Amino acid sequence: MKRLISLLLVMTLTVCLCAMLSGCGYEYFDITYRGTYDRSLEGTVLNVYNWGEYISDGSEGSIDVNKEFEKLTGITVNYSTFESNESMYSQLRTNGVSYDIIIPSDYMIERLRKEGMLKAFDPKSLSNYDLIDDAYKGLYYDENEQYSVCYNVGMVGIIYNTTMVENPPKGWSAFWDEQYKDNLLMFGNPRDAFMSAQFFAGIDLNTTNKNDWDRAARLLMDQKDYLQSYVMDEIYGKMETGEAAIAPYYSGDYLTMYDVNEDLAFVYPEEGTNIFVDAACIPFSCQNEAAALMYINFLLEPEIALANAEYIGYASPNTAVVNNPDYCYYQNEILYPAQEDMPKTQYFYDIDDDIRSYYENLWIDVKLY
Numbered sequence: 001m002k003r004l005i006s007l008l009l010v011m012t013l014t015v016c017l018c019a020m021l022s023g024c025g026y027e028y029f030d031i032t033y034r035g036t037y038d039r040s041l042e043g044t045v046l047n048v049y050n051w052g053e054y055i056s057d058g059s060e061g062s063i064d065v066n067k068e069f070e071k072l073t074g075i076t077v078n079y080s081t082f083e084s085n086e087s088m089y090s091q092l093r094t095n096g097v098s099y100d101i102i103i104p105s106d107y108m109i110e111r112l113r114k115e116g117m118l119k120a121f122d123p124k125s126l127s128n129y130d131l132i133d134d135a136y137k138g139l140y141y142d143e144n145e146q147y148s149v150c151y152n153v154g155m156v157g158i159i160y161n162t163t164m165v166e167n168p169p170k171g172w173s174a175f176w177d178e179q180y181k182d183n184l185l186m187f188g189n190p191r192d193a194f195m196s197a198q199f200f201a202g203i204d205l206n207t208t209n210k211n212d213w214d215r216a217a218r219l220l221m222d223q224k225d226y227l228q229s230y231v232m233d234e235i236y237g238k239m240e241t242g243e244a245a246i247a248p249y250y251s252g253d254y255l256t257m258y259d260v261n262e263d264l265a266f267v268y269p270e271e272g273t274n275i276f277v278d279a280a281c282i283p284f285s286c287q288n289e290a291a292a293l294m295y296i297n298f299l300l301e302p303e304i305a306l307a308n309a310e311y312i313g314y315a316s317p318n319t320a321v322v323n324n325p326d327y328c329y330y331q332n333e334i335l336y337p338a339q340e341d342m343p344k345t346q347y348f349y350d351i352d353d354d355i356r357s358y359y360e361n362l363w364i365d366v367k368l369y
Contacts, residue, residue, distance in 0.1 A: 310327065
């Protein structure tokens with residue numbers, strides 16, 4: 001009897017493992033496509049490099065974007081992720097892997113473009129490009145619309161736990177407030193961390209004055225006395241479980257955390273905040289440009305863009321999503337604040353090598369102080 005039970009368990013585990021490995025548990029969606037796709041590139045591979053947790057992956061009954069693209073075109077998607085613009089940049093510069101699609105942020109797109117690391121293409125040739133809101137076309141990092149197609153939009157705000165914070169924070173000053181000592185989190189990357197100090201001190205985010213960066217660095221050193229830790233993706237666990245009281249992070253990620261912990265609340269800082277755009281680009285090392293263009297157009301499909309917008313939780317630049325009353329974040333006041341509620345915002349720009357090296361070295365000093 002025990003042998004029979006053991007045999008049945010082995011068979012069950014084997015079947016489950018095979019199902020997991022083959023992906024046969026995923027049920028494809030009946031999607032109506034706006035664009036036209038063919039299988040002329042069937043059997044080829046598309047290497048996609050994106051942020052972590054930044055595409056609808058089939059979990060909880062959602063569309064698996066990459067599987068649907070593979071089914072539609074016969075192209076195999078080799079998908080990998082990065083944690084920051086800087087780590088992505090480093091991989092492009094030093095790694096032997098060739099990517100066909102990358103999705104960096106605005107200032108990094110500007111930098112990659114200046115350094116000749118992006119391949120020019122015509123977004124207007126994509127049949128779904130007209131769905132991108134004009135507000136997200138021709139931005140400073142790609143004024144002539146030659147290198148990118150907007151994927152997501154976001155702003156940085158302050159997340160706080162209402163059970164741990166008596167008075168809601170109003171601005172960046174909260175991160176230098178002694179009453180929150182050891183309950184504060186801060187960005188673990190230099191550009192965002194410096195941003196908190198720059199807005200707090202009224203310093204331009206893109207200043208080229210080294211004295212300004214010195215001043216911001218001193219504030220960050222002072223801030224360390226109150227911090228629990230520097231974080232990036234670790235913020236989810238800490239805020240969702242109530243390990244920390246206040247943290248700065250991206251608006252869309254707050255909505256994800258709120259789904260887990262409804263004690264969390266969100267506010268845009270009164271001094272102003274960073275607004276950012278992430279966009280799909282084709283790196284110069286691309287080996288499958290035709291597939292890359294097909295994939296970008298696919299991402300703009302109304303049903304695909306909706307699935308991504310709902311999974312990621314960031315503001316969508318796609319009008320088919322924004323104007324869809326069935327969209328779960330339709331007219332959400334955090335993602336799409338009314339004009340009178342819109343915070344003061346500033347984009348990050350690429351900064352010349354001398355200033356970039358200067359603030360990166362200051363950041364090392366801050367972390368080691």
